[in-house]
Amino acid sequence: xxxxQTVVTFLFFPSGLFVMLYxxxxxxxxxxxxxxxxxxxxxxWFQPLADMVKLLSKEEIEPAGVxxxxxxxxxxxxxxxxxxxxxxxxxxxxxxPASFTGDLIVVLYLLSLLTICIGLAGTITPNRxxxxxxxxxxxQVFSYEAPFLLALIGPAMAAGSWTIGNINFYASxxxxxxxxxxxxxxxxxxxxxxxxxxxxxxxxxxxxxxAGSLTxxxxxGLALFKLGKAVELIVGLTLVAAFFLGGINNPLEFLLKTxxxxxxxxxxxxxxxRFRIDQVVRWWRYGALLVLxxxxxxxxxxxxxxx
Amino acid sequence: xSTESLLKTAQQLLTAWTLETRAPEWNRIDIxxxxxxxxxxxxxxxxxxxxxxxxxxxxxxGPESGVIEALYHFCSGxxxxxxxxxxxxxxxxxxxxxxxxxxxxxxxxxxxEMFGVDIVDTPxxxxxxxxxxxxxxxxxxxxxxxxxxxxxxxxxxxxxxxENSQPDRFTVPIGPQHPALKEPGHFDFSxxxxxxxxxxxxxGYVHRGIEKACEERSWVQCQYLIERICGICxxxxxxxxxxxxxxxxxxxxxxxxxxxxxxxxxxxxIHSHLLWVGVSAHEAGFDTLFMYSWRxxxxxxxxxxxxxxxxxxxxxxxxxxxxxxxxxxxADKIRRGINFLEERTHHYLDVVTKDAxxxxxxxxxxxxxxxxxxRLGLIGPTARASGVVxxxxxxxxxxxxxxxxxxxxxxxxxxxxxxFIVRINELFVTYKAIQTIMDNLPEGELxxxxxxxxxxxxTISRVEAPRGELFYFIKSNGSDKPERVxxxxxxxxxxxxxxxxxxxxxxxxxxxxxxxxxPCFSCNDR
Numbered sequence: 001x002x003x004x005q006t007v008v009t010f011l012f013f014p015s016g017l018f019v020m021l022y023x024x025x026x027x028x029x030x031x032x033x034x035x036x037x038x039x040x041x042x043x044x045w046f047q048p049l050a051d052m053v054k055l056l057s058k059e060e061i062e063p064a065g066v067x068x069x070x071x072x073x074x075x076x077x078x079x080x081x082x083x084x085x086x087x088x089x090x091x092x093x094x095x096x097p098a099s100f101t102g103d104l105i106v107v108l109y110l111l112s113l114l115t116i117c118i119g120l121a122g123t124i125t126p127n128r129x130x131x132x133x134x135x136x137x138x139x140q141v142f143s144y145e146a147p148f149l150l151a152l153i154g155p156a157m158a159a160g161s162w163t164i165g166n167i168n169f170y171a172s173x174x175x176x177x178x179x180x181x182x183x184x185x186x187x188x189x190x191x192x193x194x195x196x197x198x199x200x201x202x203x204x205x206x207x208x209x210x211a212g213s214l215t216x217x218x219x220x221g222l223a224l225f226k227l228g229k230a231v232e233l234i235v236g237l238t239l240v241a242a243f244f245l246g247g248i249n250n251p252l253e254f255l256l257k258t259x260x261x262x263x264x265x266x267x268x269x270x271x272x273x274r275f276r277i278d279q280v281v282r283w284w285r286y287g288a289l290l291v292l293x294x295x296x297x298x299x300x301x302x303x304x305x306x307x
Numbered sequence: 308x309s310t311e312s313l314l315k316t317a318q319q320l321l322t323a324w325t326l327e328t329r330a331p332e333w334n335r336i337d338i339x340x341x342x343x344x345x346x347x348x349x350x351x352x353x354x355x356x357x358x359x360x361x362x363x364x365x366x367x368x369g370p371e372s373g374v375i376e377a378l379y380h381f382c383s384g385x386x387x388x389x390x391x392x393x394x395x396x397x398x399x400x401x402x403x404x405x406x407x408x409x410x411x412x413x414x415x416x417x418x419x420e421m422f423g424v425d426i427v428d429t430p431x432x433x434x435x436x437x438x439x440x441x442x443x444x445x446x447x448x449x450x451x452x453x454x455x456x457x458x459x460x461x462x463x464x465x466x467x468x469x470e471n472s473q474p475d476r477f478t479v480p481i482g483p484q485h486p487a488l489k490e491p492g493h494f495d496f497s498x499x500x501x502x503x504x505x506x507x508x509x510x511g512y513v514h515r516g517i518e519k520a521c522e523e524r525s526w527v528q529c530q531y532l533i534e535r536i537c538g539i540c541x542x543x544x545x546x547x548x549x550x551x552x553x554x555x556x557x558x559x560x561x562x563x564x565x566x567x568x569x570x571x572x573x574x575x576x577i578h579s580h581l582l583w584v585g586v587s588a589h590e591a592g593f594d595t596l597f598m599y600s601w602r603x604x605x606x607x608x609x610x611x612x613x614x615x616x617x618x619x620x621x622x623x624x625x626x627x628x629x630x631x632x633x634x635x636x637x638a639d640k641i642r643r644g645i646n647f648l649e650e651r652t653h654h655y656l657d658v659v660t661k662d663a664x665x666x667x668x669x670x671x672x673x674x675x676x677x678x679x680x681x682r683l684g685l686i687g688p689t690a691r692a693s694g695v696v697x698x699x700x701x702x703x704x705x706x707x708x709x710x711x712x713x714x715x716x717x718x719x720x721x722x723x724x725x726x727f728i729v730r731i732n733e734l735f736v737t738y739k740a741i742q743t744i745m746d747n748l749p750e751g752e753l754x755x756x757x758x759x760x761x762x763x764x765x766t767i768s769r770v771e772a773p774r775g776e777l778f779y780f781i782k783s784n785g786s787d788k789p790e791r792v793x794x795x796x797x798x799x800x801x802x803x804x805x806x807x808x809x810x811x812x813x814x815x816x817x818x819x820x821x822x823x824x825x826p827c828f829s830c831n832d833r
Contacts, residue, residue: 038598128479132501132814198592199664207487207590207818209479273664274592276815277501 014091015083022092023230024048026237026262030197033266048230052223060219063125070124074117075217075224081113082231089238090168093254102162108149111235114228115141115194121225122213133212136203136277140193143284144200148190150291154183155243157298164239172247182294184244186287191236192265193280195229199272200280237261310334313357313386320355321388324348331765332554334703335387342392342401349379349390350407358383359684359697360404361769362795363414364780365422367396369450375399375422378780380767385703387767394424403429410683410803413508421448436511436832447519454519476505479814483512487590487818490828494805494821501814506806510799514832521792526552526761527626529789536794537830538619539582542568542575543772544794544830545624550705551768551781552626552789556761562749564628565707571615571623572770573741574641577648578607579773580730580737583825584655587727590818591668596658603651610644613637628754638745649738652731659727669723673812673820675804676721683803687775689824692729693721699771711747713740726823760787772797774825796830 010016027048035042062071085107087098096103115137122134156162158179159170177184193200204212211217214225241257242248248257275283308316314336318328324344329337340348352358358381366376377399379390392401401418403426404411415426416435423446437447446452476497483491491512497505517536521529530552534545546568553560560568581604588596608618614637615621615630623629633641659665675685680695690697698715700708716732718725763785770777775797784790801824809820 038595039602040598128477131477132479132498135500198594201592202815205592205815207592208815210486270595271664272593273588273662273668274815275664276668276813278813279667 009097010087014094015086015097019083019086019091019231019234020227021049023227023232023234024052026233026258027230029259030233030262030266030269033263034270037267037270052227055219055223055226058219060221061216063127063216065126066124066216070120071221074121074124075221075228078114078117079224079228079231081110081117082228082235085110085235086231088164089235090165090242090248090254091234091238093248093250093252096165099163099165104152104156104162104164104167107164107235107239108152111194111232112141112145114225114232117228118213118225121217121221122215125216127216129209129211129215130213132209133203133215136209137196137213139277140196140200140203140280143281144190144193144287147186147284147287147291148194150288150295151183151187151190152239152243154180154291154294154298157295157302164242168242168247168249170247171243171245172249175244175246177244177246180244180294180298182290184240186291187240187244188261188265189268189287191240192268193284194236195233197265198269199275201274202277202280205274233262234258308384310384310386313383314388316355317352317357317381317383317386317388320351320357321348321390323351332767334385335389335767337389337391339391339393342394345379345390345392346402346404346406349404349411352381352388353407356681357381358386358388359681359686359800360408360411360414361387361684361776361800362778362780362793363411363418364791364793364795365418365424365448366782366791367422367448367450370396373397375424375449377401377418377422377424379404380778380780382769382776382778389767399424401426403427405430408684409807410800413799413802420446422446423449431507433509434511435509436514438511438514447516452519454516481817481821487821488828489586492826492828492831496809496814496817498814503809503812503814503817506809508802508806510828510831512832513829517833518792518794521789523788525787526759526789529792530624530626531622533792533794534620534622534624536833537796537827539579539827540575540772540774540777540830541620542571542623543770543777545622546572546706547768547770547772547777547779548781548792549624549626550770551766551779552761552783553757554766554768555764555781555783556626556758558627558755558757560628560706561752561755562707562710563632563751564753564755566711566744566748567629567631567633567753568624569707569711570633570641570741570744571611571621571629573737573744574607574611574614575621576737576773577734578604578611579825580734581607581648583730583773583822584659584727587723587819587822588665590822591665593662593665593668596655596665600655603648606644606648610641613640625754625757627757628752630753632753633745633748638748641741642745645738645741649735652734652738656728656731659724659731666724668816668819669727671720672723672816673808673823674720674722675808679804679808680721683807684800685775685804685824686800687771687773687797687825688726688729688733689775689801689804691716692718692725694719697776699769699776703769705768705770707744710749711740711744713737723819723823730825760785761789774798774827774830775801794833796827796833798824798826798828799831802826802831 032042088103119134119137122130159167237258245257248254327339361380361382364378368374373396375394377392381388415429420437478497482493493509495507533548534541585597585600675693680690680693686697701715761783765782768779778795780793782791
């Protein structure tokens with residue numbers, strides 16, 4: 001890769017600016033679909049972008065008694081984590097710009113980095129809603145992280161590789177949705193949990209704890225966290241679509257498969273009542289058991305095939 | 308039991324302390340007591356499970372007489388027993404009744420701050436309605452208090468907020484501004500992790516002093532003021548006020564007017580209950596149900612607007628009748644609207660009883676037992692969801708509810724699901740009642756002649772608002788202005804249930820439990 005190409009990849013396409021804008025477009029699609037399902041009109045197409053511009057241009061109010069370094073740094077680290085993760089996935093149906101053996105695990109941890117930053121962001125302020133929000137964010141991380149990871153390891157085991165590009169290549173000829181349906185369901189719902197979409201939005205349940213751990217954030221910090229979430233949405237959708245829905249090898253596949261998944265998630269969001277945090281944890285216990293069972297089946301299958 | 312025998316039982320229970328018995332109206336007795344006998348008398352009524360404490364009214368008889376009266380109203384069915392205690396205006400002191408009636412604490416706090424009655428051993432002496440920078444020793448509902456703006460410097464005297472007795476407690480403030488509350492109120496919940504360990508309530512953020520303002524307006528002006536107490540049950544307030552004043556004046560509204568009042572009360576109940584379904588679904592994080600129920604609620608809002616010209620303060624009542632007539636065109640629109648809503652309501656009943664995710668948040672949560680309903684004096688749909696019929700329309704029918712009766716809906720579970728089912732089933736009852744009224748609307752005048760001055764006297768007017776019993780105590784001194792209008796809204800009775808029952812629940816359930824009683828803060832604050 002030439003230097004110019006690297007710069008373009010990092011800053012503009014397919015990572016960088018592209019993934020941010022694309023994330024906002026998907027955020028709009030999600031909001032619009034949920035709104036239509038709820039008999040509302042929903043936002044105009046540029047609303048998430050307008051929100052972002054407005055937030056970025058607004059004053060950032062720093063609450064008394066916070067550690068300034070953490071308060072300013074956490075949104076940056078979170079966004080950087082999500083952006084870095086986007087380098088390893090087949091964005092826009094292209095070959096991942098960067099790749100090494102085991103990048104799947106790194107991507108998953110980079111995605112969790114954002115969530116953990118959001119959790120920490122709540123604990124550095126003395127706000128009580130933030131505190132409770134953080135506890136919930138971290139509780140939820142611990143409950144869905146393992147099943148989500150296990151669900152994505154299923155395709156990796158089937159492909160016999162820990163590299164996202166290779167798994168994607170393998171999945172292009174095998175619709176793993178059919179052979180690993182449980183893994184798909186758990187991965188999809190895990191993604192919803194990661195993104196804190198309803199019904200897993202207990203960490204930011206507005207009728208209980210206002211905005212959860214981000215209650216004290218305004219202006220730039222809030223904008224960066226929201227941007228991070230938008231990028232995480234794209235990376236997550238790409239991963240799940242590439243692994244379970246027959247791979248992503250061209251822009252059209254990318255668009256159709258990720259958008260399809262997004263619509264399914266929007267539908268689930270609109271249909272469900274928010275789970276209490278204890279109910280979330282209970283749900284994930286079953287989720288983890290399901291994927292574990294499925295993993296055992298895959299292992300048994302591979303041993304049998306190897307014999 | 309009939310009203311007469313209920314009153315007789317109460318009289319017998321209280322003989323030991325009675326100084327004097329009066330029977331101002333057929334369903335009421337007033338029993339005069341000495342201040343020190345009050346806890347014993349209250350305990351006797353509570354111990355015999357004779358009704359519930361509906362309200363405590365303070366009555367200042369003016370500096371000339373030097374007497375403040377405290378009126379403890381107990382209600383059972385249509386029967387009302389009032390314990391009257393006269394206190395010296397200089398140093399009014401009363402013992403608390405909270406020992407036997409825990410829910411009295413809110414009324415006692417109000418009596419203390421509004422009239423300066425010192426309730427010696429009451430558990431909570433904090434202000435309930437008055438602002439923290441209100442001057443000490445100024446009691447707004449006393450007759451010699453004239454509302455006047457205080458200079459800013461004087462208002463700076465802020466009462467110290469008592470120090471937290473347990474500094475290691477982690478409290479979550481809900482309100483005065485919080486997304487769970489659509490109106491300002493303040494709840495402090497102390498939590499251990501996600502579990503609630505204690506709760507307290509503070510009201511008065513939208514206190515407008517309407518009770519005091521009524522004393523300076525004519526009977527007619529008061530009606531317009533009272534309609535503005537609440538945006539949701541505006542008609543119920545005017546209804547209760549008009550019924551009470553009409554009774555004092557000895558005037559009865561014509562049958563057609565009575566029926567139209569019930570009709571509007573029905574439409575108001577529909578709009579209030581649909582609103583509640585939406586708000587509660589939103590509190591539980593089920594925004595889709597919220598959006599749909601509010602969309603359908605527009606139907607009834609449009610009907611009210613077509614009929615009265617207003618979506619909120621309908622102002623249908625006048626003293627002695629109603630303003631608007633149901634024309635053929637409007638009758639047709641109402642019928643069609645009600646038919647549409649009935650069909651939709653079946654759908655909502657399905658959702659709240661069958662949606663598994665929603666039931667996870669409502670079934671078995673916030674259970675109120677019938678015994679607790681009795682102990683805390685809960686009313687309205689909150690009580691009916693626990694299997695206790697507290698419904699003035701049925702227990703003490705007023706106005707046209709005698710000719711167009713409604714049946715009372717009851718559920719036994721007492722949890723949040725039951726509260727949904729009760730309110731939704733009440734919608735069906737209301738649809739039916741409205742249809743019956745539309746089919747049998749009596750012919751005749753809309754108003755009766757009404758005097759400008761009302762003969763001296765006292766009356767109690769009770770109306771079933773969408774949230775429960777609305778209690779008005781009205782006293783006339785024979786002039787063109789009321790001497791005292793006491794408004795006790797249903798939410799204040801039910802608040803005690805929230806404060807005592809959330810303990811042990813998850814923080815996530817609090818918004819829904821709070822919404823379960825359908826609190827109306829503007830009503831409370833008046």
